[in-house]
Amino acid sequence: MSQLKSPLPAVAAVDQRLPLLQMILVSLQHVLLMYGGAVAVPLIIGEAVGLPREQIAFLINADLLVAGIATLVQSLGIGPAGIRMPVMMGASFAAVGSMVAMAGTPGIGLTGIFGATIAAGFFGMLIAPFMSRIVNFFPALVTGTVITSIGLSLFPVALNWAGGGNAASQFGGLQYLAVAGLVLLSILLINRFMSGFWVNVSVLIGMLLGYIISGCLGMVDLGGLEQSPWFQVVTPLHFGMPEFQLAPILSMCLVVVIIFVESTGMFIALGKITDVEITPKLLRRGLLCDSGASFIAGFFNTFTHSSFAQNIGLVQMTGVRSRFVTASAGLILLILSLLPKAAYLVASIPPAVLGGAGLAMFGMVAATGIKILQEADIADRRNQLLVAVSIGMGLAPVVRPEIFAQLPQWMDSITHSGIAMATLSAVSLNILFNVLGGTQRVSGKHHATAH
Structure with missing residues (x-):
């Protein structure tokens, strides 16, 4: 009698490899979603420093x-860096206020900003x-609160976009709301009536449809495209050698x-979505990549980098949790950095x-944050207050x-x-209410507050 073969071990969601076409399309969704945020930081700093348009374009390509x-x-x-999860990186908005102040200070300028970076x-x-x-200080109670806050804090960004953005001649105009509504309706209908591949690229389809409609309404500005170089x-x-000054550093x-x-x-939010436990070792790899990217960024004419929260929503929305999708998106960003015309079209x-x-x-x-909060003792009044x-x-x-x-x-x-x-706030209040109160033990494992 032939021996039964043991089944192959299941491939973790973050390690799954998609068919090539699907991989490219889902990767493109990630790029389109984060691109506006990625180019905003170099655009703001370039304007603050007073660079001409072609030099600002160079800053944008450097960031890409x-x-x-x-x-x-x-x-x-790679080596000790990289969390090996579907993460998109880009210039961080956390540093914008400090860098604008540096840009307006005599004797600092771009080279001082790069040195500080x-x-x-x-x-x-x-x-x-x-x-x-x-x-270790992120049990389900804290994690759920933080993830909920991430989603809620991003809503004003989406609403600002839906109203036409900061540069809109008439914010909240019917044409802007109609386009945003059409994109949203397309995504909802695809998720309701279709499955599999179509759901995975529903955001891309909705955005493509919205782009076509916007073009027909004259909302797409391609001014300056002809002047952009091909390569x-x-x-x-x-911009010269970085300068290292104590206050900016x-x-x-x-x-x-x-x-x-x-x-x-x-x-941690992404870990919950992808069923990966974020251990201190894994978190260290992610933070090393964040800081390593910032270290390199200063030499390559750009600014501090971090992971982008909006792309976590795309992972949850599509259900595609493969890290190879964001790796492919990284390749697309590299290509765009070499092709200013292509980058201009995306912009x-x-x-x-x-x-x-x-x-x-x-x-x-x-919604993911609310789901995680259900794992905690949310009936406890102190936790509700947290x-x-x-x-x-x-x-x-x-x-x-x-x-x-002030x-x-x-x-x-x-x-x-x-x-x-x-x-x-969540970490501090959890320490006050639960850790110091003796109801929760801090360890290497994530766990809900004890009942």
């Missing part, structure tokens, strides 16, 4: 290059092993700590198109950014980030 490299490392893992990245690599231990290589130290080091707090929350996507997709995906992030206060703190800088305007400037990188505020 580093984002592509960092995304590949984060997704695939390099030094802060090196500082981040030194502290990553210690910061990775804070994962351009990003060269290091394009200290400011950017604080930014890196805040990025670590944000990234920790996002990695021409109207905000209203992104808004329709964002409403669905960011809501999925919040959730209420932390979500409120997370929404404060989103609803009224000026509420913290606080010291060094706190801007904390108070301007809803994710950082919610995370710090």
Whole structure:
């Protein structure tokens, strides 16, 4: 009698490989979703420094290059860096306030910003092993609260896009709302009546339809496309040697700590979605990639990098949890960094198109957080208070950014980030109510607050 063969071990969701066409299309969705955020930071800093348009375009291409490299490392893992999960990387908004202030300070400028970015990245690599231990302070109660706050804090971004964006001549105009609504309706109908491949690329289909309609309505601006070169290589130290000054370096080091707090929350959120337990070792790999990307970024004419929260919503929305999808997206970013015309076309996507997709995906992030909160003892009044206060703190800088305007400037990188505020609040209150109260033991395992 022939012996029965043991079945092959199941492939984890993050290690699955999709068919080539599906891989490319789902990867393109990730690129389209994060592209606006990726180009916004170099655009803002370039304008603040007073660079001409062609030099700002160079800054954008430099950011795409580093984002592509960092995304590949984060997704695939190289040496001790990379969390090996579906993570998209790009320039972090946490540093924008500090960098705009540096840009307006005589004697600092771009070279001072790049020097501070390099030094802060090196500082981040030194502290990553210690910061990775804070994962032990993220039981289900804290994790669920943070993930819910991430989703809620992203809603204003989606609504701003849906209304036409900051540059809209008539914010909330019927044409913008109609396009956003059409994109959202397309995504919903595909998820209702179709399955498999079509659901996986539902966001791309909705955005493509929205782009076509926007073009017909005259909402797509391709001005300047002809002047963009076909091919351009990003060269290091394009603006000169970095300058290392103490005050900018200290400011950017604080930014890196805040990025670590944000990234920790996002990695844990992604771990819940992909069924991967985020251990201190795994978190250390992710934080090393964050800080390593920032270190390299300063040499390649760009800024501090971190994982992008909006792409977590896309992972949840499509159900495609493979890290090879984001690795492919990283390759697309590298190609775009060499082809300014192609990058220009992607940048021409109207905000209203992104808004329709964002409403669905960011809501999925919040829904994931609510689901995780069900694992905690949410009937406990103290835990209810923790959730209420932390979500409120997370929404404060989103609803009224000026509420913290009178606080010291060094706190801007904390108070301007809803994710950082919610995370710090949830962790602190959990320590106060549960750890010091003796109802929860801090260990290497994630667990809900004890009943």
